[in-house]
Amino acid sequence: MQLLNFIKSQTNLPSKGIENTIQLLNEDCTIPFISRYRKELTGNLDEVQIGEIVKYKTQFEELEKRKDTILKALEEQKVLTDELKQKIDVTTDLTTLEDIYLPYKKKRKTKAETARKNGLEPLAKMIMSQRVNDLEYTASKYITNEVETEDAAIEGARFIIAEWINERTDIRNNIRYQLERFATINTKVVKTKENDEKAQKFRDYFDWSESLNRCPSHRFLAILRAEKEGFIRVKIEIDNERALEKMEDRIIRSNNDCSKQLKLAIQDAYKRLLFPALSNEILNTSKEKADEGAIKVFAKNLQQLLLGAPLGEKTILAIDPGFRTGCKVVCLNAQGGLVYNETIYPHAPKNDSIGAMKKINSLVDAYKIEAIAIGNGTASRETEQLIRKMRFNKDVEVFVVSEAGASIYSASKIARDEFPNYDVTVRGSVSIGRRLADPLAELVKIDAKSIGVGQYQHDVDQTKLKNSLDAVVESCVNSVGVNINTASVSLLSYVSGIGSKLAENIVNYRNENGAFTSRNDIKKVPRLGNKAYEQGAGFLRIKNAKNPLDDSAVHPESYNIVAKMAKDEKCTVSDLIGNKELLQKIELQKYCTQTIGLPTLKDIISELEKPGLDPREKAKVFTFNQNIRTISDLHEGQLLPGIVNNITNFGCFVDIGIKESGLIHVSNLSDKFVSDVTEIVSLHQQVIVKVLEIDIARKRIQLSLKKS
Template structure:
């Protein structure tokens, strides 16, 4: 099967679109570029569809590499027949491929291999023929220096038969079917760990059993983590007798001495070879599916977080709250540059609240502060209440900002390079302030796993997680676009076609030559060739450029078409941009070419109506219930404002202004059945929740959004 047919079967996408997308990928085009600027070639495929083509292209190529390796190995063993070659070449999945290869695979020293060396394979063949009687007499003919008894001979023959049974694809597939349909996952607590404090969060799984194919991803990952940490034992179980019977029905065709030996070999093969391998396989497959589900949740959450509402280019005072060590205060300008930093001590044990309020007030005046960002960690509520008591002489909005991952950033090389003369506490406060101005620009500097918006992110396949999250970050960065004159190296590195090295070169050019005046000037950056410019230019924005299109998502390759439109309408370019009435009256068919069709032209008109428009909403002030400061203040039945701070498959977590977030279980999200939690809530959504249950000992809060 060829690549295009393979992807077509997996995705059900049009063949022509798949073929052209593969050609573009082979030309080193990126997913954002292909989906936005090559719609005519792909048949208007979106980012998700192009991403699926990339995924299955990689899957196909990996399968083909494995086939090549296996064919070479078989050829070297001189066992590769035309029939076997054809069988391997036609295989479409890795499990079938490995089953075909299993009988030929070089094995470590096995019981069957030892029996063969002792000359017992002919005896095994006689038994499998099921035509012989008095098998003890026949076995006695195979005694030698190593095989001293009839029982030894029969044992060895059965080891060989057990291996043959293990290598039969039909038998393996039948057991796979039973495992897929009927397997249960069972857990038991390790008695010596039952009272371990760390084990208590897994106590639901101290004695647990359920159908494996119905075990939700989050529960399977929790069970496997508990096993990994040594608190429980996990077993996969099916009806073993039923499995024996299925194998016997496929093999045993007689009722004599041979059949008795084969029954014993079946039991040995099943218990020693088939079941251990295939039960591990089904558990690994279930783990892969759970990983995929968890990664998808993480990717959705990360996208929502990165596309969170920015306040924009404002002067911001950032506060990283604390009690004993004080609150770290920074002032940044509209471009995010650090202008001032110091520490105030408004809380216990110093209790210098009056002094702190005066200091904040003076800083707001001195640096013309427009907004205050307060981290949501320790002492956040107390600090927010202090700030809201201050009577400023100017309009100042107060926001509570998630500080998840701020400590990771502040200790990173990126932060050290940005602020070599400041310690981690100052860097953390700067990160909090910058997150309010532009969450995307700041959060791309942090390892996505450290942001804390997923479930069991440290338990899933780390390579797949990283690849998925990198795609999300790249998509978000290119969806919003990047101001090339203010963007950090980290942000620039995610722009289509740029990458870390060119991002560094862009920053170096900017440092040496000042701000970019036009998109054409980008070509002067060292090693930024025609391909990188084609891929990246439309995502790089230049404010106040001579050509207003340089601050839009219109690709430079389409500038001439826009100029032609303006000329035909008797308008200057600046008069055409934003002129919705004129733009909507343009006959787009007139500008269609062999390369650019209606999909791209429609995008151009949409962009010209609101050039460079940020697709994100604007940040809004949110206030928690001032009477709720700790978990002890909660009572069943209370209605509280909150912010969704994590979304999982089993529900969402809501920040209600205290240290512990509350869980809205999926069953309490709506009065209707909820299949996908993310269809009901999104990260940073402001909600009203009802307190259902408070477990102070376990620090657990159950909430509901279904109370109308």
């Protein structure tokens, strides 16, 4: 099967779009570049559709690679026939391919292999034919030094038959079908671990049973984690009698001694070979599906987090709160540069709240602070209450900022390189302040799975998780655009076509030669060739450039079109920018060329109307209920303000201003049925929730968004 047909059969996308996208991918074009600047070639495919093409292209290439390996092995064994080759060539999935190869696969020493060496394969064939009337007499002819009795001969023949049955594709597929449709997943607690404190969070699965195909991804992953940690045992079960009957119906055609031996061979094949292998296969398949579901949730959460509302270029005082070790305070300039740091001790045991307030007041005045960012960890509420009691000489907005992953950043090489003369506490405070100014620019410095916005991210396939999250970060960075004169190496490395090495070269060039003044200057960066420039230029912004298009998403390859538009309208390019009335009058048809059509021209007009517009909302101040400080302050029926801080398949978690986040189960999200949590809530959404249930012992809070 050809790559184009394979992808089309999986996606139903237009052939021409698939074909051209494959060509662009083979030319090392990135997904953001293709979706933004090659719409005419792809037929206006979006990032998700192009991502699907990439996925199935990779899948096809892996399949073809495996086919080549198998064909080579079969040629070496001299068993490759035209029929077998044809069978392999037309196969479109890995499972079927492996089933075809199974009879020829080199096996470690097996009972069947030993029986073959003892010359029992002819006897196995005779039993399989079911035409032998006196089986004991026939078996006696195969007695040797290695096979001492008729029973031993028959047993050896059964081992060979069991292997043949195991290798039959129709039988394997029938058991697969039963496992897919009727399998149950059953769990039992390991008795010696029943009272283990760590096991209690898995208490629901100490004695659990449900249909495997109806087990949701979060529950399946929780069960596997409990098994991995040794608290429970997991079994997959189907109706064994039914499975054996279906096998017998396919094999047994007589009622003699042969049929009795075949029945024994079928039981042996099922119990020893088929069920262990295929139940593991269904478990792996279920794990892959669960991983896929969890990764999708994580990716969607990460996208919302990265595209969280930035405060923008403001002077910020950031506080990493603490009790005994004090609150680490830093002052950042509008570009996020560290200009001052100190530790204050407003809380126990020192309780120097007056001294702390004086210090904060003086810093706000001295550094013309416009906003205060407070980390949401230990002592966050106490610090927030202290700050909100203060009266400043100017308007200062106060924000509580998520610290998730800040400690990972502060101990990282990136942080050490940025702040070699400061310790982890100062770096952590800087990260909190910068997150308020621009969440995207700061969060790209942290390993995405450490941010903590998903479910069971450490249990899923780590390669697939990394690929998915990298794609999300790349998409977010390029959708927003990057100021090349202020961006960090981490941020630049996600720009289309750039990567980590070129990002370092850009920053080094900037440090040595000063700010870039035009997009053309980017070409001077060492090792940044024409391809990288083509892929990345449209996503790199240059503020206050001589050519205003350098601070827009208009690609340099289209500058001449904009210049022609301006000339035709008898004005300058600058006159066009922001002039919606004039732009709407332009007849786009006359600017179409062989390579640039209406989709790109419409994008250009949209960009000229609002050049370099940040698609993100602006950060808004939020205040928790000041009377709620611990879980003990809660009571059923309370209405509380909160912020959605995590989304899973089974609901969402809400920060209500205390250490424990509350859960809104999917059934309590709306008065209507909810199939997708993200249809109702988004990450960092501000909500009013109702307290349904409080379990202080287990530190669990049940919340509701229902109006009734």
